[in-house]
Amino acid sequence: MAEYVNPVYPATFADPFVLRHGGFYYAYGTAPGNADGRAFPVLRSPDLVHWEPLGHALVPPGGTDFWAPEVAWHDGTFYMYYSAQGIDGRDHQLRVATSTDPAGPFVDAGVVLVPDQPFSIDAHPFKDDDGQWYLFYCVDFLELEDDHRVGTGIVVDRMTDMKTLEGRPRMVHRPHEDWHLFLNQRTMYGKVYDWHTVEGAAVLKHDGRYYCFYSGGAWEKDNYGVSWVVADHPLGPYRRPEEGGRALLMSTLQGQLIGPGHNSFVASPAGGETWIVYHAWGPDRTGRRMCIDRLRWDDGRPATDGPTASPRPAPV
Template identity: 40%
Template sequence: MPAWSTPLADPAVLRTADGWIAYGTGPVQDGRAVPAAFSPDLVAWQGIGNVLVALPDAAGDSYWAPEVCERDGAWWMYYSVGHGDRGHLIRVARADDPRGPFLGQDVVLTPDELFAIDASPCRLEDGSWWLFFARDVLEHERPGTHLAAAPLLTPSSMGETLSILAPYDDWQLFARGRVNYEQVYDWHTLEGPHVVVRDGTLLMTWSGGSWQGPGYRTAWAWATAPEGPWTVPDDGADVLLRSDEEFIGPGHNSVTVGPAGQDVIAFHAWDEARTGRYMHLRELVIDADAPSMRVGEPLSGSG
């Protein structure tokens, strides 16, 4: 069973002073985007409505994969917006409260990219901030959507963007013969990066393949600095979640801290009828020394 009975794709779960807020991808309603829900315990969830004030129509009509962090006395939401599945670029919005409303800052963080999505902010142990995201790369043996990172110099400005991980396996194929940018590609996809830091080690979870079907998977890699090199475990140990008797297309996750101080992974998966993507919560077992990661049991009381 999912953690919440309402669909919530791309769940980004944030711990706050009085509980947890899950933000996700959903339709614009009454001039607002980004559906959200609150839980006092990661078990019972209640919707709090859409929390991002939508931009003018020229920016786009599709708002994807928000993540929120607290910095400099405010709450900052990073997300992409585009027209349908085209032209997405990453933007930032600010709020005085994690429940919103979040207001756009009139800045595009990735103006030079063809397509950029799935922005995830991360504060390193030295106090610096980085933004991890996915972007389209055409000149590569596996063209498609790759992972990148850039320093967040301020909450609304970035430094130089670095390529950090490219598709490396056939399971990351999104579609063969996909028409994009007026050319035909065997398109590969890595997306949804999310980084946690443990004792100087950066552990990144991410998803690959096509989000539309059962081939979608969640995997991980590790590094000692954002710029890498990023190491991918061998022999299939890179995959954390894949379709099985319980999940269809599990992916696009975030990591939060649970009530007992444990690491918790939040991700979406399709319902059996493929009508929506629902949030699931599981314990995440991290060993920064090995390093290793694996998905554990459901939280007590959750699906």
């Protein structure tokens, strides 16, 4: 039986998103840009284990920093959703680029998806069974409400087309747990806050319900991990699992894979399995690298053995 060992790609490849198209898997990630000025490395694989680099995918529209690409295919066009910093002097803003090839080049469409927010990141396009698209993304919340804490949270909006949001975002999830802490006494927006973060939405529909998986905590620290909320409709309202206080799906494997998170999901080659694709630091802390593990459902709840750092059966 074929096996794999995490990480499945040796170079820095944070925020990995995997798209299956035309018999191949294409992975897009956050990493330093290419010498030709493009952003976002793109990889190709027949099996989720062996990855071939194809260069960099995005022709940037200016800017200085680029995060968390995700790609959707619709009516013969590939749409890349990402955030860019430094365009018109602004902080990270969500944008969209298009291509006729999953490997790119992706050319920016000149659209800021959420122009009314000073900061927006981690776009996740989701297509429901009826064909309607939704965009999950992150913004900052500065007000205290219920048990929510100040920091970065997740919202969702309906898409009227692949480049336009309806403009009626609903709150999906805000930080509320100690393990969601990003940084104590962080200076933001001219004030000082104990800043908490939930980010990196990835949505799966299972048994008629919508599971929004998220990563919480500080991306460069041990407390980063993956949990979820669940709803009966993509727009919510979303409910928390009964047990809290920790990352319920995946957390640090001490001394081996640190801070696993910012995941995507994809079907196995034969289509009978769902795999979670995520990044994690190695013990040398030199970069976040792409890892995979199988997702299963135990008594209706999502579960995985990950993060794993020993040989495992490969996807089938």
